[in-house]
Amino acid sequence: MKLVKKMPLIYFIFVGITSGLFSLATWHQWTSLNSSYELQQTYAVNRFASSVDSLLGTQSMFLMFIEEHILAENGADNRDKTKSELSRLVNSNIDIAMISLYLPNGQLDLSSSRLNVEPILNLLENEETRDSFKQTLNSNDMVLGRTYRVGDRGQLVFPLRKTIRTATGEPSLVISMALRVNDARLFNDHQHYADINVLVLLRDDGYRQFISSKEDHPNAYNIKPVLKTNQLRTAAVDYIKSRYPFPKTKYKPYQFYTGRSQVVTARLDSYGLWVNSRIFKSDIRAEFIPAYLVQLFVFISSHILLHFIVRHIIRKEMKRQGDLFYQAHHDELTKLPNKQYFQSNLSKWLKSTRRPFSMILINIDRFRLINDNYGHQSGDHVLQYVAFRLKTLLQNGDLLIRYTGDEFILITSKTNTSELYRRASGIITALGLPYKLGESELPLSSSIGIAKYPEHGDTLTLLLRSANIAMVNSKKERNIANMFSFSMEKSYMHRLLIEERLRIAAQEGSFYMVYQPQIDTQNHLYGVEALVRWEDEKLGFISPDKFIPIAEFCGLMPKIGQHIINTTLSEISSLQRELELPFQIAINISAQQFCHVGFFEMLLEAVKHNKVAPTLLTIEITESLFINDIEKVLPILNQLREAGLSISLDDFGTGYSSLSMLRTLPIDELKIDKSFVDDILNDVRSLKMVQNIISIGKNLNLSILAEGIEIPEQEQSLIDCGCDLFQGYHYSKPLLKTDLYQYVLDKSFNLNSQ
Numbered sequence: 001m002k003l004v005k006k007m008p009l010i011y012f013i014f015v016g017i018t019s020g021l022f023s024l025a026t027w028h029q030w031t032s033l034n035s036s037y038e039l040q041q042t043y044a045v046n047r048f049a050s051s052v053d054s055l056l057g058t059q060s061m062f063l064m065f066i067e068e069h070i071l072a073e074n075g076a077d078n079r080d081k082t083k084s085e086l087s088r089l090v091n092s093n094i095d096i097a098m099i100s101l102y103l104p105n106g107q108l109d110l111s112s113s114r115l116n117v118e119p120i121l122n123l124l125e126n127e128e129t130r131d132s133f134k135q136t137l138n139s140n141d142m143v144l145g146r147t148y149r150v151g152d153r154g155q156l157v158f159p160l161r162k163t164i165r166t167a168t169g170e171p172s173l174v175i176s177m178a179l180r181v182n183d184a185r186l187f188n189d190h191q192h193y194a195d196i197n198v199l200v201l202l203r204d205d206g207y208r209q210f211i212s213s214k215e216d217h218p219n220a221y222n223i224k225p226v227l228k229t230n231q232l233r234t235a236a237v238d239y240i241k242s243r244y245p246f247p248k249t250k251y252k253p254y255q256f257y258t259g260r261s262q263v264v265t266a267r268l269d270s271y272g273l274w275v276n277s278r279i280f281k282s283d284i285r286a287e288f289i290p291a292y293l294v295q296l297f298v299f300i301s302s303h304i305l306l307h308f309i310v311r312h313i314i315r316k317e318m319k320r321q322g323d324l325f326y327q328a329h330h331d332e333l334t335k336l337p338n339k340q341y342f343q344s345n346l347s348k349w350l351k352s353t354r355r356p357f358s359m360i361l362i363n364i365d366r367f368r369l370i371n372d373n374y375g376h377q378s379g380d381h382v383l384q385y386v387a388f389r390l391k392t393l394l395q396n397g398d399l400l401i402r403y404t405g406d407e408f409i410l411i412t413s414k415t416n417t418s419e420l421y422r423r424a425s426g427i428i429t430a431l432g433l434p435y436k437l438g439e440s441e442l443p444l445s446s447s448i449g450i451a452k453y454p455e456h457g458d459t460l461t462l463l464l465r466s467a468n469i470a471m472v473n474s475k476k477e478r479n480i481a482n483m484f485s486f487s488m489e490k491s492y493m494h495r496l497l498i499e500e501r502l503r504i505a506a507q508e509g510s511f512y513m514v515y516q517p518q519i520d521t522q523n524h525l526y527g528v529e530a531l532v533r534w535e536d537e538k539l540g541f542i543s544p545d546k547f548i549p550i551a552e553f554c555g556l557m558p559k560i561g562q563h564i565i566n567t568t569l570s571e572i573s574s575l576q577r578e579l580e581l582p583f584q585i586a587i588n589i590s591a592q593q594f595c596h597v598g599f600f601e602m603l604l605e606a607v608k609h610n611k612v613a614p615t616l617l618t619i620e621i622t623e624s625l626f627i628n629d630i631e632k633v634l635p636i637l638n639q640l641r642e643a644g645l646s647i648s649l650d651d652f653g654t655g656y657s658s659l660s661m662l663r664t665l666p667i668d669e670l671k672i673d674k675s676f677v678d679d680i681l682n683d684v685r686s687l688k689m690v691q692n693i694i695s696i697g698k699n700l701n702l703s704i705l706a707e708g709i710e711i712p713e714q715e716q717s718l719i720d721c722g723c724d725l726f727q728g729y730h731y732s733k734p735l736l737k738t739d740l741y742q743y744v745l746d747k748s749f750n751l752n753s754q
């Protein structure tokens, strides 16, 4: 998870680094391309400079030769000889177009040429030659004149001049030799090394002496370069002088850049010449950019590809983790958010919001029985139905959670009490509709607890606890909803304490039995009802009315029930042996105990173990047993009767079953509830009810037992109705085994009549 979260950052760092490296590489390529051009230009400049140097050196020696050997030997007077000598020299040296002699006043003296051109008649009067001629007169060395065109072909030549002086040093003649620029061996080859390169031989006075380039420059020799170039040249000279002081080195190429070009320059100091090589930066760029664009394209497209790969990986991973998160936070069966979701999200939510809301905790009643009776697969089906029905009831902003196996939580923003009760009863109704399981249709009820935030708890734990307390309160009656109240909490705490003590008691078996006699119409002892008692060290005496529902709720009843059966059978069988008086033993069996796996076998085992005749045993069950699952209950009832036991239906008339239902039930006895007996003397409806129960019971061949008889008038009224058996304080309170022994002796029931 962490790596994926960091992946975008890693990716951006990677892109940053590679972009940096790419820029560096590009920069490196650019600078090396520039320096390679620099190198090539330097090489060209070097080569050209040295060639020019040696050419001019040779020509300067040639001039000296003319001066010393031709003119000195022939003298100024022997003009014809001199002229023919000169023309011989011109013809022998193909680099030379013409040799002329001038007087110090600029006038042509004589001339010899290989071209059909006329020499300039007066060098001082000619604009192009004036300055250099004056310079020649003042110098003892060879002086280069400006390049000019001659002949019909407009051939380029440049003049090399030298002054011949008298013994006193006065100028007597000036030799002017025209060097053919185009045809000279040095210059007729292209000196620039590439099309984009221009090589120029520059004069100190700013005029060009020679240009080598791809293009022709017809007027280039008459134009003086702009000032800017002169300034640069000055800078270059300063630089070169500072680094390579003259005359140590003849020429030393120097590289520099102007706004538009890369330039390499070298100075031929002895001739006042510069060799300049230049390439436009735009030409270098034009070479660089296509290759760069290809690289840039590859770079960008590979990054785009990488971007998509990384994005794909991140998305896939996020989705995978999202799925994992979903799986961890949702219940697979109902697809609802689960407890984990609830705990992690709601706590966060509570911290961020203070808005009131309500929690509706829904618990399916006796869900365990569905699993036990129909199997877990059916249980799962029912839960799916439940979740589906709950979902259909959801309103905007509601959150439904499957909290535990059969517990759902609905979070709603509503906090109005009556509205909450309305919603809860809607839920109870919806969940109360029968569930189809194969052939059978199963009714289910639910108990609901409601708690409000923050009124009933300002943390998740407290709120949940309050909702749970309210729900447990609803469980007492089932199929109802309760809103949490603080009085509930007290009874809940007490209940929790009972639960805790009950677990210990169940473990230690610290219960005891009392027996309440049952009398027949002849005033004989018919039997006893075994009733359990619990006196806890801490809590004192707790009535079975109170602890039995709790024991049922927390699943302790089968264990406690087994203890009750064993104690009762062992005590009563020994009592019967002592008294030699057989009588019925009625044992109350709770629904949970009855439905517990192996109940029947356990009971028979206990009967056998205590050597009790099965016919003496009556099982008291209540109608609530039949709302569980009649199809599973009936076979066990039948088995019990086949084994010889009797079945008594306790608290009859208080529950749901109708009188007509009795027909189908395998029972032997009806027990009229104490509430009818209580009112029999002053409420006609109770009397009518008792009469009805008795007549229908008789019709079905059932014996009728009335309980809770406290006064003789009640007994009489029941006798009048045709009741067979009687139980109540009027005869005896429930008694300990020893007290029962005494009671039987005191009443001196006729032992033989049984």
Ligand code: C2E
Binding pocket: 516, 530, 531, 532, 543, 544, 545, 548, 564, 587, 588, 589, 590, 650, 651, 674, 707, 708, 709, 710, 727, 728, 729, 730, 734
């Ligand atoms: P129940 O089965 O209806 O038991 C009769 C209850 O009525 C007993 O209360 C009994 O003491 C009381 N009683 C009998 N005659 C009179 C009378 O004339 N006046 C008054 N006021 N009460 C009378 P108890 O023992 O407190 O038991 C209460 C309930 O607890 C029982 O109702 C039964 O449902 C349950 N219970 C008691 N013992 C056991 C037991 O061993 N196993 C099971 N599963 N339930 C038991």
Ligand code: CA
Binding pocket: 529, 588, 620, 650
């Ligand atoms: Ca009973």
Ligand code: CA
Binding pocket: 650, 651, 671, 673, 674, 707
């Ligand atoms: Ca009863």
